[in-house]
Amino acid sequence: MRTPDISIEECTYSHVLEIVSNKWTALVIYSLENGTVRYGEMMGRIKGISQKMLTQTLRQLERDGLVGRKVTPVVPPIVEYTLTPLGETLIPCMRMLNVWATDHFPHVKKAREEYDIGETSGTIA
Amino acid sequence: MRTPDISIEECTYSHVLEIVSNKWTALVIYSLENGTVRYGEMMGRIKGISQKMLTQTLRQLERDGLVGRKVTPVVPPIVEYTLTPLGETLIPCMRMLNVWATDHFPHVKKAREEYDIGETSGTIA
């Protein structure tokens, strides 16, 4: 009764996750942090991403207004991507998560290992 | 050549997402923000969650060392969950994302609508 019910729809936090929780989104934003990058160059920078996933991720970010897309209709084509001002506002948030991870992720890893040990051996005795 | 390649493994940011990007994780953490909560009470607070998903989410958070679990073996059983100190360190991060969402999500929504209009009608002409 004290605290009201929580739902996903009214939780703004969940909305942010919708935007940035995709597998490659963070890496794409990172690669744009220092300015405009061409499609092909991004492919080279982000290890392991496929053409399809890069395109798909960029389309989504473009749709959300976080990155801008500039096409130069020459042959072969030149397509350049840049963070929009809106997109740049995400950087501090991501940095904060980054700091948290650097500070606390080892702790999490340790907790996991201990938990898993307790799971496998502890239940027997 | 200027910036080195980025990969998911070395991106700490991606590790945090592993932890908190699950659908219900944020809501569960929120519900624990003001202190210890029993299992059944959480069910009532988090709208739409099923028993399975609540248990599953709590197990994961417990494994990651973010929430503590205390069982009182009476009948019917009493199980209480609490944020650990480590779990509490996540709150500021989540708040920041929350602020970002409140400030910028309307902008994102607008961008989406405009993009979708351009998609459906613009290509024809």
Added chain:
DNA sequence: CTCCTTACGCACTTCAAGGTTCGTAACCGA
């Protein structure tokens, strides 16, 4: 005339997250 390039789109497949339902221990009150 043919191949090479860039930046895609499209079709197909795989896999894991999430959701639904049912069963369970153990005691207490009626």
Added chain:
DNA sequence: TCGGTTACGAACCTTGAAGTGCGTAAGGAG
């Protein structure tokens, strides 16, 4: 004896995210 309670576990199904591979335009180099 029997239903009610709490906090689960296990089996099953669905859906969507992610991965793989192929096709393509348009012109310039050879």
